[in-house]
Structures are given as structure tokens and as C-alpha cells.
Amino acid sequence: MPASQVRPSPAPLLEPGETVVLFDGVCKLCNGWVRFLIRHDRQRRLRLAAVQSPEGQALLAWAGLPLDQFDTLAVIRDRYYWDRSDAYFEVLAQLPARWRVMNLLRIFPRKLLDWAYDRIALNRYRLFGKYDSCLLPDPDHEQRFLKMPP
DSSP states (O other), X not given: OOOOEEOSSOOTTOOXXXXXXXXXXXXHHXXXXXXXXXXHOTTOOEEEEETTSXXXXXXXXXXXXXXXXXXXXXXXXXXXXXXXXXXXXXXXXXXXXXXXXXXXGGGSOHHHHHHHHHHHHHTHHHHHOBOSSOOOOOGGXXXXXXXXXX
């Protein structure tokens, strides 16, 4: 299991055991990752939230992560959160078995994996592009995105 950070209280907005993936809503690479997750997470184990959304901002604040300069994937469940390569592996653990072959990357030290992750994250706009604003989910996928209670 990837290393996680533990917080003293459960994450806000989440039901017990619910997992949310925080992503950069204007990043084209990140949005491609979200579309991949929607397509392959048929059991709907993962919820989604853009870091720019009120829900994403609340979860970032809870985890003690930066609210205005976000350059990592984060996964949150209960009192735990994962970031960088650990978040990637935590997401893989929620997907069907055929995707878990990517866990073979764990043969590399975490320091090397995080270094590679950081290189991509820091250059993602230049390499993949950026949207002017967060994309809205398709109506049939809207329930996959975390929403503040009314």
C-alpha cells in the first residue's frame, strides 16, 4: 500500500470509505486522466473533484495542501490522503485488475518515482496544454463529481 498522510479528522464532504481524486481542472493531461478513470472505473469506486472547485478547495485545505498552486494529483479517503506517485498507485488499486500491472513500476524507489512525477507535473501545461477554465462534466458523468451539500 502506498504511503499516506493521516489527518486527525475525517475528510469533509465524503461518506465513510468514499475515495475522491483531486485533479487540476484546467490541465489537459489531468482531464484526460479523469476521462480514463470514468471509462475504466465501472464500479464507481472513485469520485472526482477539480482543485479549483469549492469542493476541491475544501479538501485541499483539510489536507493542508496549497490552495492556489497545485502541481500534484491527490487522493483522499476517510482520514488519509496520498499525493504524487503514491496517489497514482492508490488510484490504480481502485481500478480493475488489468490496470494493476502498472504496479510493477513500484520496483523503482519512491524518490525516483516522485522525481519523474514532478518533472511531468511541473511541465504539464507546456507539454499537454491548458484550458482557459475548468471543463464541466458531461451530464451522464455529473454524479461522479463531488458536490457540496445544498
